[in-house]
Amino acid sequence: MLRRYLYRCPLCRTTSPVRFQLDDLAAEGNAHRQTIHGGHIPDDEAAGQIDRLGRWYVALTPLVALHAHLADALSDLRDPKAMGHYWWASAGATLTLGGAAALAVMFISAAL
Ligand SMILES: [Zn+2]
Structure with missing residues (x-):
């Protein structure tokens, strides 16, 4: 089954485009941390699977x-x-x- 993932940075208040691979999700988070936050990890950042409505599965x-x-x-x-x-x-x-x-x-x- 196809899975959908998002990365969200609470500092920048931005959410990544939908990613379909866990590797792509990790790369998305790493790239954001490196370029925007100098490698630091933003507090309360979120990365995880969403459904087709864009809802985080952990919140359901x-x-x-x-x-x-x-x-x-x-x-x-x-x-x-x-x-x-x-x-x-x-x-x-x-x-x-x-x-x-x-x-x-x-x-x-x-x-x-
Ligand atoms: Zn950020």
Whole structure:
């Protein structure tokens, strides 16, 4: 599955373009630190994976993150390099989660 990453510098209040490789993300951060901050590491800098809506995965609750992963994967089928979720991908992710929850409820109630 394609992954998207961002580097954010809180001092400059800038965010990198979307990167698709961890190596590129590390290079982005290193280049910024070297050229702008003389190699120093800005306090509270952030680097990590985002979903197609540009949301940091670490900031999402587990259920929302799961939905984002599913909607990302479905949207990537149509256009892997673009951002945003297609409506059918969001709906598909919601249906998948809803179906899984319904299955879990069925299994639990069958076991009782
Ligand atoms: Zn900076």
